[in-house]
Amino acid sequence: MNRLRCDQTSAWPVLQAHYGVTGKNFDLRAAFAADPDRFSRFSQDAPHLFADLSKNLLDDATEKLLLDLARECGLEGHRDAMFSGELINSTEQRAVMHFLLRNPPAAQDGIAQAAIKNIANESTQVHATLDAMLAYAEQVRADAAITDIVNIGIGGSDLGPQMAVxxxxxxAKTGKRVHFVSNVDGDELATVLKGxxxxxxxxxxxxxxxxxxxTMTNAHSARRWFEAQGGRDISRHFAALTTNVAAANEFGISTTFGFWDWVGGRYSLWSAIGLPVAIAIGAAGFRELLAGAHAMDEHFRTAPLERNLPVRLGLLDVWYRNFHGFTSRSIAPYSSALRRLPAYLQQLEMESNGKRVDADGKDLPFETSPVLWGEPGTNGQHAYFQMLHQGTSVVPVExxxxxxxxHAPHDLPGHHPKLLANVLAQAQALMAGKQDVGGHKHFPGNRPSTFLLLERLTPASLGALIALQEHRVxxxxxxxxxxxxxxxxxxxxxxxAKDIEPRLKSGDVSGLDGSTAGLLRKIAG
Incomplete structure (x- = not known):
């Protein structure tokens, strides 16, 4: 696999020169005035969604240079290596095959044929586990005695399933409430258990x-609560999503669903970790979620780079981070149902690309992951959009x-048109701005944004949206x-933390730095 780091390519200095001449002075308003076809050229359909990139600080020349950079860096080969099951997670000597979790059986699908030589056994195991997990989900859904499902996990074992549910x-099936507990702060678990x-x-x-x-602190506390409240039959009321079957059995759990070391936590929604999602929306709905993600996988794997949406978004991220120097990106989902999407994407991007060394362990001379943050609209408008419009820092918005x-949970008239009017207006205002000689009401405009539009929020469109974000990272x-x-x-x-925890009881501060020692005394005293 031939990979070349971006700053070692011939395309990198060309991009730097291009930025210095035209990039840093690019004006969106002038670009639209000069090009009546700008919207159509910088927007595209992708599986289950439409993307408008036309309000971003780029033109044809910029995008061409970025594509030159991608090719010189060996992006296509690196992508193909992932889909072929090669060990692209080099520090852990693991393959990266979360795409396999949403891949149809080999006989039905081209992507499996492309990779089947290396991953045939894994594919068989994936579908066996998926079938068993979905059968269990349907069993739970049909059990009227079970009204509440509590998912205890953290990181990827919490953020993805919670966001999707x-x-x-x-x-979701009525009569089933799904709760999520992640924080070791006992208040979170206690609040859920109360009801x-x-x-x-x-x-x-x-x-x-x-x-x-x-997770295990919360799990043991949940079991103690269960037994103290007269609960019987742990094997019926507890299930485990784990590869450590022996430890689960020792805990008292007999129902387990595993996954593989080539599934990173932040990419595990599609695995047995998605069990709470399957219980909520059913086996058919979960398969639609997988199918939507798979459609985006195929788009990423086969579309020409020029019309490959994950590629275009990922290159735009590089353009903003390394040339414009933008340090963050705001995610603004104008859908209350997507309110946990920003938190999910924070882990996906910042845990993946928050790195200071390259794949060979060498220090990087340039910036990597931006900070991701956001809230659902219209709430965010009344919180931080002041800074987006008039602050000193430019923050690209998605x-x-x-x-x-x-169609559910509401049929309240007038709400959705107001929601859509607001999202369109905010994107327009960031770009257009408003002149005010007094200064206080001046909006500089020319602030970039990307607009992703789903026809409806369905399992398939959500799956495609998440896979799009995975691939752009x-x-x-x-x-x-x-x-x-x-x-x-x-x-x-x-x-x-494992060293500090017993010190809270003993008060021992030996070997600690002055600040940690002082704080420990303050807390333990």
């Missing part, structure tokens, strides 16, 4: 190793809108020459 509430009865509750313990500190209102990481699939930065604080 909320997003697809229109399709539950042990005889009608199913706990899902989501931890690949069955050792994650936060709007996500849904054309058709959900892959693209920018490939250009930067980093390994987007490890997360060593998560580990150090966890290791140190």
């Amino acid at each position: 909320l997003a697809l509430g229109e399709f 539950l009865r042990p005889q009608s509750t199913l706990f899902l313990i989501a931890s690949k190793t069955f050792t994650t500190t936060e 709007f996500v809108a849904v054309k058709q209102a959900a 892959f693209v920018s990481g490939a250009i930067w020459g980093i390994n987007s699939f490890d997360q060593w930065g998560v580990e150090l604080g966890k290791v140190l």
Whole structure:
């Protein structure tokens, strides 16, 4: 696999020169005035969604140079290596095959044929596990005695399923409430348990190793609560999403669903970790979620780079981060159902690409992941949009809108047109701005945004939207020459916490720095 880091290419200095001449002075208003076809050329259909990139600070010349950079960096080869099951997670010597989780059986699908030589056995296991997991989900859905499902996990074992269950509430089965507990702060679990009865509750313990500190602390507390409240038959009321079957059995759990070391936590929604989603929307709905993601996989794998939406978005991220120097990107989903999407995307991008060394461990001389943040519209408008419009920093915004209102949970007239009017107006205002000689009401405009439009928020369109974001992160990481699939930065604080916890009881501060020692005394005293 031939990879070249972006700053080592001949395209990189050309892009730098281009930015210095035209890029930094690019004006969107002038670009639209000069080109009546700008919208059509910088927008495109992709599986289950439409994307408008025309309000971004780029023109044909910029996009061509970025595509030259992608080709010189070996993006296409790196992408193909992933889909072929090669060990592209080099620091852990693992393949990266979350796409396989949503791949139809080999006989029915071209992508499987392209990769089947290396991953035939995994594909068979994936479908066996998926079938078993979905059969269990249907069993739970049919069990009227179970009214509440509590998913206990953290990180990818919480953010993805929680986001998807909320997003697809229109399709959820009535009579089943799904709760999520992730924080080791006992207040979160205690608040959820307050309204539950042990005889009608199913706990899902989501931890690949069955050792994650936060998850297992909450799991043991949940079991103690269950038994103290008169609960019987742990094997009926607890299930585990884990590969550590022995530890789950020791806990008292007999129903387990596993996954593989080539599934990173932030990419695990499509695996057994998605069990709460399957319980909420049913087996058929979960398969539609997988199918939507797979359609985007195929688009990413086969579309020409010039019309490949994940590629275009990933290159735009590089253009903004490394040339314009924009440090963050705001995600603004104009859908209450997508309210957890920003949190989900934070982990996806910042845990993947928040790296300071390349795949060979060498320090990078340029910036990598931007900070992702946001809130659903219209709430965000009354919180941080002041800064987006008139602040000193330029923050690209990614709007996500849904054309058709959900048929459930409401049929309230007038709401959805107001929501759509607001998202269109905010994107327009960021670009157009407004002149005011007094200064206080002056909007500089020329502030970039991307607009993603779903026809409806369905399992298929949500799957495509998430897969799009996964692949755009892959693209920018490939250009930067980093390994987007490890997360060593998560580990150090966890290791140190194990040392500090017993010190809170003993008061021992030996070997600690002055600040940590002082704080420990303050807390333990």
